[in-house]
Amino acid sequence: MASELLQLLVDGLTIGVVYVLLAAGLSVIFGVMNVINFAHGELFALGAYFALALIAPFGGSAFFVALFVAPLLVGIIGVGIERFTVRPLYGRNPLYHILLTFGLVLVINDLIYLIWEPGSVTLPLPEMLSGSIAVLDVTASVYNLFIIVLGALMAIAVWAMFEFTKYGLIVRAGAQDRQMVRNLGIDIDRYYSLVFGMGAALAAFAGIILGGYQTVNPTMGMSVIIPAFVIVVLGGLGSFRGAVVGGLFVGLVQTALRMYAPIFEGTGIFLLMIGVLLVRPHGLFGTDAAEEHTGDLLSGPRGGFLDSQTRTRLGLAMVGLLALVPLGAGTLYSTYAVTLVIEIIIWGLFALSLDFVMGYTGLVSLGHALFYGLGAYTVALGLSHVSQSAFVVIGLAIVLSAVIAWGIGFLSIRVSGVYFAMITLGFAELFYNMLGQLDITGGSDGLFGLSTYYGLAGIGVELDEIAVFLGPVAITGQSLFYYIALSALVASFLLTRRMLNSPFGAVLKSIRENEQRATFIGYETTVYKRRAFVVSGALAGLAGGLFTLNAGYATPSLVDWLNSGEVIVMVILGGMGTLYGPIIGSGIFFGLEELLTGFTDRWRLVLGTIFVLFVILLPGGLVSLPSRLAPALPGTPGRGPNSEPEPKPESNPDPEPATDVDDAHTRGDD
Amino acid sequence: MALESSEPSEPNESNESTDPTEPSDPIETTQQRTDNPLLQTENLVKRFGQFTATDRIDLTIERGEFRSVIGPNGAGKTTLFNLITGALPVTEGAIYFDGADITTLSPSARVRRGIGRSFQISNVFGGLTVRENVRLAIQSVARDEYTAVESLFKPTDRYDELNDRTEAILDRIGLAHVAAEQANALAYGDKRRLEIGVVLATDPELVLFDEPTAGMSVEETRETIDLLEAVLVDQTLLLIEHDIELVMELSDRITVLNGGQILAEGTPAEIAANQDVQNAYLGGMTE
Numbered sequence: 001m002a003s004e005l006l007q008l009l010v011d012g013l014t015i016g017v018v019y020v021l022l023a024a025g026l027s028v029i030f031g032v033m034n035v036i037n038f039a040h041g042e043l044f045a046l047g048a049y050f051a052l053a054l055i056a057p058f059g060g061s062a063f064f065v066a067l068f069v070a071p072l073l074v075g076i077i078g079v080g081i082e083r084f085t086v087r088p089l090y091g092r093n094p095l096y097h098i099l100l101t102f103g104l105v106l107v108i109n110d111l112i113y114l115i116w117e118p119g120s121v122t123l124p125l126p127e128m129l130s131g132s133i134a135v136l137d138v139t140a141s142v143y144n145l146f147i148i149v150l151g152a153l154m155a156i157a158v159w160a161m162f163e164f165t166k167y168g169l170i171v172r173a174g175a176q177d178r179q180m181v182r183n184l185g186i187d188i189d190r191y192y193s194l195v196f197g198m199g200a201a202l203a204a205f206a207g208i209i210l211g212g213y214q215t216v217n218p219t220m221g222m223s224v225i226i227p228a229f230v231i232v233v234l235g236g237l238g239s240f241r242g243a244v245v246g247g248l249f250v251g252l253v254q255t256a257l258r259m260y261a262p263i264f265e266g267t268g269i270f271l272l273m274i275g276v277l278l279v280r281p282h283g284l285f286g287t288d289a290a291e292e293h294t295g296d297l298l299s300g301p302r303g304g305f306l307d308s309q310t311r312t313r314l315g316l317a318m319v320g321l322l323a324l325v326p327l328g329a330g331t332l333y334s335t336y337a338v339t340l341v342i343e344i345i346i347w348g349l350f351a352l353s354l355d356f357v358m359g360y361t362g363l364v365s366l367g368h369a370l371f372y373g374l375g376a377y378t379v380a381l382g383l384s385h386v387s388q389s390a391f392v393v394i395g396l397a398i399v400l401s402a403v404i405a406w407g408i409g410f411l412s413i414r415v416s417g418v419y420f421a422m423i424t425l426g427f428a429e430l431f432y433n434m435l436g437q438l439d440i441t442g443g444s445d446g447l448f449g450l451s452t453y454y455g456l457a458g459i460g461v462e463l464d465e466i467a468v469f470l471g472p473v474a475i476t477g478q479s480l481f482y483y484i485a486l487s488a489l490v491a492s493f494l495l496t497r498r499m500l501n502s503p504f505g506a507v508l509k510s511i512r513e514n515e516q517r518a519t520f521i522g523y524e525t526t527v528y529k530r531r532a533f534v535v536s537g538a539l540a541g542l543a544g545g546l547f548t549l550n551a552g553y554a555t556p557s558l559v560d561w562l563n564s565g566e567v568i569v570m571v572i573l574g575g576m577g578t579l580y581g582p583i584i585g586s587g588i589f590f591g592l593e594e595l596l597t598g599f600t601d602r603w604r605l606v607l608g609t610i611f612v613l614f615v616i617l618l619p620g621g622l623v624s625l626p627s628r629l630a631p632a633l634p635g636t637p638g639r640g641p642n643s644e645p646e647p648k649p650e651s652n653p654d655p656e657p658a659t660d661v662d663d664a665h666t667r668g669d670d
Numbered sequence: 671m672a673l674e675s676s677e678p679s680e681p682n683e684s685n686e687s688t689d690p691t692e693p694s695d696p697i698e699t700t701q702q703r704t705d706n707p708l709l710q711t712e713n714l715v716k717r718f719g720q721f722t723a724t725d726r727i728d729l730t731i732e733r734g735e736f737r738s739v740i741g742p743n744g745a746g747k748t749t750l751f752n753l754i755t756g757a758l759p760v761t762e763g764a765i766y767f768d769g770a771d772i773t774t775l776s777p778s779a780r781v782r783r784g785i786g787r788s789f790q791i792s793n794v795f796g797g798l799t800v801r802e803n804v805r806l807a808i809q810s811v812a813r814d815e816y817t818a819v820e821s822l823f824k825p826t827d828r829y830d831e832l833n834d835r836t837e838a839i840l841d842r843i844g845l846a847h848v849a850a851e852q853a854n855a856l857a858y859g860d861k862r863r864l865e866i867g868v869v870l871a872t873d874p875e876l877v878l879f880d881e882p883t884a885g886m887s888v889e890e891t892r893e894t895i896d897l898l899e900a901v902l903v904d905q906t907l908l909l910i911e912h913d914i915e916l917v918m919e920l921s922d923r924i925t926v927l928n929g930g931q932i933l934a935e936g937t938p939a940e941i942a943a944n945q946d947v948q949n950a951y952l953g954g955m956t957e
Contacts, residue, residue, distance in 0.1 A: 501825040503809050503816070510806050513795035520755065520789070521872050522781035522810035 008255055010140045010148070014213060016251020017151030021206035022224060023231040023243035024158060025199030031238025032175045032195050034094045035086055036418055038101035038565075040203050041225030042108035047074045047204025048211035048220065049116055052123055060124040067208055071201040078200025079193045086196065087189065088616050094418055098364070099572055100615045102565045105221075106608025112218045114602050120215040123208070147209045154205065155244060158198075162240065171195055175238070226429055226561060227254075230273045233422045236283030245284065266433030270426045274411070277423050281415040315580070322486055326479030338482055344590045345485045346546050349492055351570040351582030353539035356496050358568070359577030360508040361529045362515070363413070366421040366564055367428025370408075371401045371537040373559035375544030377435065380447040380554040390452045390549055397545035398538045405537025409530040428559055435556040446555030450548070481550050488546060489583070492539050496579055499535065508532055512577070569611050575621025584622060708733045708768060708876055708906050709754070709785075715762035716749055716930075723749040725930035726763070731876070731906060738909045738917040741927035742950070747910045750927070751878050754908075755787045756780045768875070782811070786874030786905075788882060794864050796854040800845050803853050803864055805836045807871035836871075843867035843901060862894055870901055877902055879909045883916070895920065918942065926950075 026040050050070035055062045081104065089096050125143060132141040162168035174181045174188045181188045207220070214220075231250050235242020250269055257268045264271075276284060322341065329335045350372055357363045375397040382393035412423040436444040499505050507528050510518040518525050548554045557563075566589070574585025592610070596603035618624065709731040716724035723746045731737050739747050752758040754765060756777035764773045772780055781787075795803050809832055813821065816829070827833065840846040843863045848856065853864060862882075869877055882898070883891040895916065898907070911917050917924060918938040926933040926947050934944045941947055 498823055498825070501827075502823055503813070503821045503826055503829070506802065506806055506809065506826055509798060509802075510795050513797050514793065517789070517793050517795060517868075518806075519777045520781060520787045521807040521868060522778045524776060524778045 004259075007140075008259060009252070010144055012252035012255035013148050013248065014144045014251070015255060016248040017148050017155075018206045018210045018213075018224075018247075019228060019231055019251050020155050020244050020247030021151055021202050021209075022228045023235070023247045024155060024240060025202040026228055027232045027235065027238055027240060027243040028158075028162075029196055029199045030232070031240075032171055033086070033090070033192050035097040035196075036094060036101065036421075037196075037199070038098060038225065039081070039104035039108060040101075040199070040228065041221030041223075042105050042112070043074055043078060043200045043221075044203040044207035044210075044224060045112060045216075045218065045221035046077070046108060047071055047207035048123065048216040049112060050074060050204065051208040051211065052116070052121060052216055055124050060126040063124065063126045063129070063212070067205070070208055071204040074204035075197040075201030079197035081200070082193045082196035085612060085616060087192070092619070093362075096615055096619065098366070098418075098421060099568060100612060102568070103608045103611035103615060105225075105565075106604040107612065109218065109221065110602040110605035110608065112221075114605065116218070118218055120217040123211040123216050125212050129212075143212060147213060151206075151209065154202070158202065159240060159244075167191070167194075222562075226425070227269060229422060230269050230426065233283055233419065233426075234273050234276050236285040237418065239283070239285035242283055242285035263437060266437065267430050270430040270433070273426045274423060274430070277415060277419065277426075278411060281419060319486070319490055323483070326476075326482045329476075329479065335476075335478065338478055340590060340594060342478075342482055342485055342550060344587050345482075345489050346543050346550070347567065347570065347590065348583035348586035349485075349489045349546070350540055350543035351567050351574070351586050352489070352492060352496065352579060353536045353543060354567050355571050355576060355579055355582045356539065357529075357532050357536040358571060359512075359579075359582075360500065360505070361511045361532050363529055363533065364421045364568070365424045365533075365536075366561070366568070367424035367426070368536075368540055368567055369559045369561065369563035370424070370428035370431050371405060371540035372544035372547070372563065372567075373431065373435065373554070373556070374401050374404055375541030375546075376548040376554040376558050377441060377447070377544075378541065379545040379548040380450055381440070383450045383452055384447065388452050393452070394542065394545045394549065397541045401541025401544075402534050402538035405534045405541075406530065408537075409533035413526050413529050413533065425561060425564070428561060428564055432556055432559040432561075435559060441554075441556075444556060446553060446557075448553035448555075450552045452549060485546050485550070488542060492542065493579060493583070496535070496539070500579070504528070504531070569607075572619070572621055573611065573614060575623035578621070578623050581621050581623040588622065706733070706769065707731060708735075709908075710766040711754070711763065712766070713763040714750075714753060714760060714765065716746075716753055716758060717761045722930050724753060727927075727930075727932055729925065729932070731908060733875075734906055736907045736909070736920055736922045737925065738911055738921040738923075739925050739927060740911065740914065740917055741933070744929075745927040746930040747927055748880060749930075751787070751880055751908075751910060755785060755878060781872055781874075784873070784875035786869040786872050786877040788865060788869045788877060788879045794853045794861060794868060796852070798853060799850055800853055800856065800864055801836060801840065801849040804839050804867055804871050805832060807868045808832050808835045808839065811871070811873050839867050839871045843870070843897075859890070859893060863897060866897060866901055874905060876906045876908060879907065879911075881910050881912060883911065883913060891916065 022040065022044060026037060029035050029037050029040075047070050050073050051063070051066035054066040054069055058065075085100055085104065086097065089100060129143045129146055130141075132139050133145070134140075162172060170181065170186055170188070171191050174186075174191060178188050210224075211220070227250060231246035232243060234250070235244075235246030250272075253268060253272065254265065257265045261268075322345075325341050326338050329338045350368070353371070354365060354368050357365060378397040378400045379393045382396045386396065387393060408424065408427050412420055412427070415423055435441045435446075441447065500508065507518065507523050507525075510521075510523070511525050511528060515525050544558065547558070570585035570589050571582040572585070573588055574583065575581025589607070592607055593603055596606050600606075614621070707730045709729070711727055711729045714724055714727040714729070715722065725746070727746075727750065729750075739750065741747055749758065753760050756772075756775060756779075760773060764771055766772065767780070767783055767785060770783070772783060772785075775783070795806065798806075805826065809826075809829075812832060812835075815831075816824075837846065837849075840849050843866065845860060845863055845867065848860065853861065856864060879898070883894055886894065891913065899920075909917070909921070918941075921938055923936060924938055924941045925935045926941060926944075928950050933950055934941060934947050936944070
């Protein structure tokens, strides 16, 4: 028993130390620069691959050299990333950093696929680390002990550097008040680059030692980034101590769960994180002050470039055009076109649902795929257990998604900003892992082979059976589903637009503009945000339900966090806070994918690059392009000077507004 | 609605008569204590860790009073405001508004009870139009008059009564001609008018102003104060202000805070003559 516990301790600490190194960089980068770096996992993977490349020509003994050189190289890349992509965004809402670094994830991950082989590779280790030591029935490999000791030394070194060096002092001072540090004549931006580079180097270091312990593969970054975030959030964003405690704790808990309660292996840490955040909304060691609201979310053009009549006409023309698509299938183009547009419509609806909360209340849900998957699984389970009527199961999907959205909203909307993004991500990952483990949801295979009919009480039609030919035009089941999906999208758009013009919508807009003011004219803003979240969840559930009705299956991969990320990409690409922008974003996303896959498998690389450029240069999305190209036309209504801020850093020399209204909440006194 | 109310808000003359609707002779000099103050704090304490920002404050604001809170930096003025408006939870003590205990109410619930808070000028809904800014405040007060379905689906421009009230406020603050403009596009002074109009639209009995003239020129300060006096004539006002001259001129009574405690309280003349205040605060200002 004792030896078993010791074994657990060794294994747990090995993983724990890797987590500590990873989380420490993430947490320090956040603490100092307010940047949530999703690309951290990819830098971690990059470290392992660089080491692989460095070791390959020389054999295992080059490991020690690689352990030094690879982090250095990744550190330099980190400095470059900070300098050229992150820096232009200082002063904007920290959520833009999430979006930016998500784009970088796509880019770096595809670069890894492009340069190295896709499979798993073993990192050659030197002779002296490959043995094992047996003490009291416990066999610990030398390498495990090496990781634990080296990792602990690294962590101590980083801590000491922040605590005792002049460099550390300046960085800590900058985290408190960067303008003050600038006033002292210190070029704080240079230090930011170094902090980012150092965080990247730490991640690379962690990647190499984990690569030696397990294997090196292109998905290693994706698989550690979410636990690393859990640790950072658990410990408190920006807290080095929190990262260390959280990292070791999660390493041990994960190892223990794997040994004693494998059913909770995937879900355990997310339950832990959600539990901690509910009790301590800023993590174990976090403080209120760690969360700053700097800058607004930039939504698409308000008031609009075109007058409302033109826009209505344009909208009608678009819908009319879309309605024609199935008619030409099989003659003018292949039926695949219809499949593609169905996908665009369903994801357009999904993106629209996210825009309703993100674009109008500023709540960035990083786990929106949860509702998409929930809708999909409700339909799948409903078809097998409740009714085969498409209308009944879709109704169920909407209602259930709304109910769950209310519950999640109730638990998470009291935490704001970045913590909200993280807690929704936590819920989605929890659901994802549950789906893979429960029998009723078909485990990791999901549910498939579903059949349905369109009607009620047993009377209706199955779409597969339909094929009507009118000359060259074939009306098939697929084209009928196309119209159902299109109607759902148009109806949802009209419904949400109507809501936004109501008093309810006016309050949502006021929350986006200035939540504190909304509170002080008498609105219970959390209640309004929760209602918006319910509407959003219901619509996302509808989108997911439509997917399963059409595809006939539901798998856990629908809830993958990449899907949550991609739907955010669509919203930003098109233009947040416009409702129609995200639909256009969906079209561009799938259009690009379609176009690019014709040339390369690595289309995410191109897409990620485009997305990064968008976040930096055109945060208002594609729909803000016309009004940017034609500035200040006379008679263009509603173009305020602040609705289209320049993304250039020079225009925003002070990222922390001195008279931030939130001071009243966080500091409490004059 | 305050603007429809013809009731004089002057404080009552005697302790016996506490019915605010009964006409009474306004007094120009020192306010008398009444049994029915608008706002009262009892033994109010706020601690941040080891630091006591508000230390056993007993504050009583009479109806119709213009009260100013002054004190050196760090005296706890803003904390006191945050406690009264609900932006911060109290550590100890109680707050009564209009006779009811509001200590644990949320900020928005306090607004609905009649406590309005004005912020510094930029604190409006910048991306919305001037009309929308005011209408949001009107709508907040009137929300119980409409069904849930109406408030979810009926377009705002079809609420005739709300829109009438909105236009009335816009007229009153003199911004009717720019009602369709985005708030961000307003000139400096107009933005302040809007800010005050938004507060007014929530129909407050008590309005708290935190340094409404901070960073303004003498001229701008004067304009702002004139506007306050013109538009908020029926309201009870609580003001934090650094400009001592202004405070002396405007206030009915002044409360001086120092180190989280009330150092002195009285009419401007009493405060000016108070030796403690001279030592702790005023002396330091006339360097």
